[in-house]
Amino acid sequence: MFRNQYDTDVTTWSPAGRLFQVEYAMEAVKQGSAAIGLRSKTHVVLACVNKSNSELSSHQRKIFKVDDHIGVAIAGLTADGRVLSRYMRSECINYGYTYESPLPVGRLVVQLADKAQVCTQRSWKRPYGVGLLVAGLDESGAHLYYNCPSGNYFEYQAFAIGSRSQAAKTYLERKFENFTGSSRDELIKDALFAIRETLQGEKLTSTVCTVAVVGVGEAFNILDQATVQALINEFEISGEEGPTNESVAEEAGGESGGAATEEGGAATEQETAPMDI
Amino acid sequence: MPKEQANWSPYDNNGGTCVAIAGADYCVIAADTRMSTGYSILTRDYSKICKLADKSVMASSGFQADVKALQKVLASRHLIYQHQHNKQMSCPAMAQLLSNTLYYKRFFPYYAFNVLGGLDSEGKGCVFTYDAVGSYERVGYSAQGSGATLITPFLDNQLKSPSPLLLPAKDAVTPLSETEAIDLVKTCFSSATERDIYTGDKVEIVVLNADGIRREYEELRRD
Numbered sequence: 424m425f426r427n428q429y430d431t432d433v434t435t436w437s438p439a440g441r442l443f444q445v446e447y448a449m450e451a452v453k454q455g456s457a458a459i460g461l462r463s464k465t466h467v468v469l470a471c472v473n474k475s476n477s478e479l480s481s482h483q484r485k486i487f488k489v490d491d492h493i494g495v496a497i498a499g500l501t502a503d504g505r506v507l508s509r510y511m512r513s514e515c516i517n518y519g520y521t522y523e524s525p526l527p528v529g530r531l532v533v534q535l536a537d538k539a540q541v542c543t544q545r546s547w548k549r550p551y552g553v554g555l556l557v558a559g560l561d562e563s564g565a566h567l568y569y570n571c572p573s574g575n576y577f578e579y580q581a582f583a584i585g586s587r588s589q590a591a592k593t594y595l596e597r598k599f600e601n602f603t604g605s606s607r608d609e610l611i612k613d614a615l616f617a618i619r620e621t622l623q624g625e626k627l628t629s630t631v632c633t634v635a636v637v638g639v640g641e642a643f644n645i646l647d648q649a650t651v652q653a654l655i656n657e658f659e660i661s662g663e664e665g666p667t668n669e670s671v672a673e674e675a676g677g678e679s680g681g682a683a684t685e686e687g688g689a690a691t692e693q694e695t696a697p698m699d700i
Numbered sequence: 701m702p703k704e705q706a707n708w709s710p711y712d713n714n715g716g717t718c719v720a721i722a723g724a725d726y727c728v729i730a731a732d733t734r735m736s737t738g739y740s741i742l743t744r745d746y747s748k749i750c751k752l753a754d755k756s757v758m759a760s761s762g763f764q765a766d767v768k769a770l771q772k773v774l775a776s777r778h779l780i781y782q783h784q785h786n787k788q789m790s791c792p793a794m795a796q797l798l799s800n801t802l803y804y805k806r807f808f809p810y811y812a813f814n815v816l817g818g819l820d821s822e823g824k825g826c827v828f829t830y831d832a833v834g835s836y837e838r839v840g841y842s843a844q845g846s847g848a849t850l851i852t853p854f855l856d857n858q859l860k861s862p863s864p865l866l867l868p869a870k871d872a873v874t875p876l877s878e879t880e881a882i883d884l885v886k887t888c889f890s891s892a893t894e895r896d897i898y899t900g901d902k903v904e905i906v907v908l909n910a911d912g913i914r915r916e917y918e919e920l921r922r923d
Contacts, residue, residue, distance in 0.1 A: 488783070512783050516776050 434546045444550060445543050448572035451552035455498035457588050457621040458485060460556040461581035461595065461614055462567045463605040466638030467558035469496040470614040472585070472621055473633050486635045486645055490515035492525045493559035494635050494643040498585035499572075500552035507551060511535065528559035532568045532576050540574030554584045560637055583617060590620040607638055608654075611646075615655060627655055711763050711811045712737055715898030716748055717847030718759035719888055720817035721859070722825030722840050726878045726909035729817035730885045731759040732847075732893070732920065733902040744901035744922065751913065753778055756794040756818040757906050761845030762832070763811035770810045773801055791818030795828040795836060802834030809833050813844040818908055825908075847892030847899040854888060878907065886918050893920045 429435050430443030437443060458471035473482040486496045487508040495511065497504030514534060518526040535555065542548040555570040569584065570576045581599045583591035594617050602610065614634060619627040629652035637643035718731040731748040734741060749759045750771045758774070760767040777797060781789050789797070795816055802810055809832045816828040816836075829842035841859050843851040859876070876884070882905060889903040900920045907914050 509783075512780070516779050519779075520772055520776050 432546060433543055433549060442543060445573045448550035448552050449554070452499040452554035452572065452584055453586065453588075455500070455553070455585045456485070457583060457585035457591060457618070458496040458498045458554075458556055459581070459583040459588070459591050459595070459614060459617045459621075460496060460558050460567045460569075460579070461599070461602055461610060461617070462558070462565045462579075463607075463610050464603050465565060466605075466607045466610055466636060466641070467560065467565050467567050468607075468610045468614045468634065468636050469494060469556060469558050470618050470632060470634045471496050471498070472618060473631055484633075486633050487512075488635075488643050488645070489531075489557075489559075490519070490525060491642040492561060492637060493528055493531065493557065494637055494645075495558070496556040496635070498554050498556075498588075503551040504553040504555065507535065507538075507553065507555060510538065511557075525561060527561045527563070528557065528566045528568065529561075529563075531559070532557055532570060535570050536574050536576045539570065539572060542572075543574055556582065556584060558635075558637055558643075560639065565638070581617075583621070585621075587621040587623060590623065591617040594620045607636065607641075611636065611654060612658060615651075615658070627659075628652065629655060710808075711766075713762060713811070713846075714742070714764045715846045716761040717843065717845035717851065717889070717892055717896065717899045718748060718761050718813070718815045719843045719851060719855075719885055720759065720815045720827040720829075720841065721855075721876070721881045721885060722817065722827040723878060723881055724875050725819075725823055725825065726881070726907060727757075727817040727819060727825035727827065728878070728881045728885055728905060728907050729757045729759050729815065730889065730903055730905040731761065731845075732889060732899045733904055733917075734898065734900050735764060736898050739897075741901075747904055749904055749906055751906075752789075752794055752816075753791075753818075754788045754913075755908065756789065756791045756816060757908060757913070758798070758814055758816045759844075759906075760812045760814045762813045766810040767812045770801065770812050770814075774798065777801070790821050791816070791826055791828075792820055792838075794818070795826075795838070798828075798830065799834040799836045802830065802832065806833050813848075815842050815844050817906075819910075823910060843888070845899075847889075847896040850892045850895055851888045854891065855884075858884060878909065882907065882916075889918070889920055 429437035433444035456472045456474050460469045469486055471485045475482040483501045488494050489511045495508055511531060514531060515526045539551055542550045550572040552572060557568040559566050567579050568576050569579055569582050580602055581595040598613055618632050629648040634651050635645040715736040716732050716734055720729045733745050735743045735746040748761060751757050752774050778789055798816060814830040818826060820826045826838055827842050828836050828838050830836045841855050885905060893900045901922055903918045903920055905916050
């Protein structure tokens with residue numbers, strides 16, 4: 424992708440049938456720090472990398488509780504993410520008020536997608552620059568969805584977004600078939616391994632990552648630092664290796680911004696640009 | 701031809717009585733469980749008490765449809781507060797919210813007579829009493845509803861501190877223990893049940909203290 428005469432406005436099509444502003448918005452997601460999600464039959468885990476700008480500042484929150492049964496992890500423009508989380512919370516509260524029951528995750532995700540679509544068809548708006556991993560539980564089971572700035576959404580068994588997410592995706596691709604039967608703790612462990620992949624050799628500690636869980640009998644909650652550190656210590660000390668090292672080296676090129684790398688990815692996911700689905 | 705008068709009212713009174721007493725480190729909130737309309741009983745087992753937050757419990761008598769709507773609005777507002785502040789609302793904060801919510805409908809009021817009880821930010825018991833449009837005051841004890849006129853003079857006699865103008869000088873009332881307060885509440889309801897037709901069946905007593913929240917029931921006359 425490069426600057427061209429069709430990319431000034433979101434309401435201008437390119438001759439090839441693309442909306443560049445929307446694609447640029449999806450680039451913004453790729454530039455954000457990584458967020459991953461995975462689900463089993465009964466639980467969904469969200470984890471994200473929390474890098475702060477400097478040692479003096481605190482890190483931005485990237486995981487938000489939307490309701491007892493729904494949580495969201497974001498990557499990209501966190502301000503846009505915060506605003507969308509507020510919208511999601513409000514929708515859940517209003518639905519609960521009217522129907523006295525929790526908002527089904529699939530419904531919320533569609534509303535979110537429709538809201539994002541509006542911004543791709545108004546000349547005075549811009550697309551939201553944030554990708555959302557929506558994790559939730561409802562009557563039909565555990566769900567993990569990914570909402571794009573384009574207004575598309577997909578359901579996943581496991582997914583990763585943000586910078587160097589390809590490394591995490593590769594790890595998840597190898598393991599996803601076992602996730603359905605995983606226990607809550609195994610799922611969290613896999614999430615931490617996936618996060619470690621995106622750190623590309625940096626030490627994984629609970630200060631750089633955040634983990635949240637929602638499951639049957641467990642309301643959405645963000646695990647506190649001490650718990651996360653204890654889990655990390657458990658598998659680091661035991662010297663467990665998540666993935667094998669060769670794949671780590673291969674993916675080092677992974678998610679550098681700029682070039683529209685059409686990484687096809689695995690069976691469970693589709694790449695972002697163009698938006699033809 | 702005399703002018704036709706409107707004969708439909710949006711309100712109904714479902715009767716019942718609510719009481720709350722604040723202690724040094726506890727709060728007792730009680731309400732009977734009878735729901736009536738006119739001279740008929742709709743049910744003998746309806747709760748007028750609603751937990752709004754960890755440390756705030758509201759009891760409301762009046763038109764129960766409006767009470768239900770009010771409880772739902774407050775619950776939603778509390779959820780929003782929790783998302784924004786990452787903590788539960790304190791009882792004084794909830795008291796102000798309830799007042800604002802009631803006044804919001806100043807020109808089509810919630811027909812609800814409320815009593816809000818809980819623990820304040822210092823852990824001391826607090827009771828707030830309201831009228832239908834949100835005028836409120838923090839007090840040591842209060843009664844609302846059909847039996848309020850029977851109960852309030854009794855509570856005044858038992859709990860009100862003697863006037864400092866009185867001679868010979870009297871001590872301020874000794875602080876009530878939790879069990880004494882619960883006993884007092886049971887006495888209030890038994891007496892009110894005798895003379896108020898809208899009060900009876902059962903009294904639901906909710907006690908809030910540092911250990912948490914608990915609920916008990918006491919049978920009352922069913923006539």
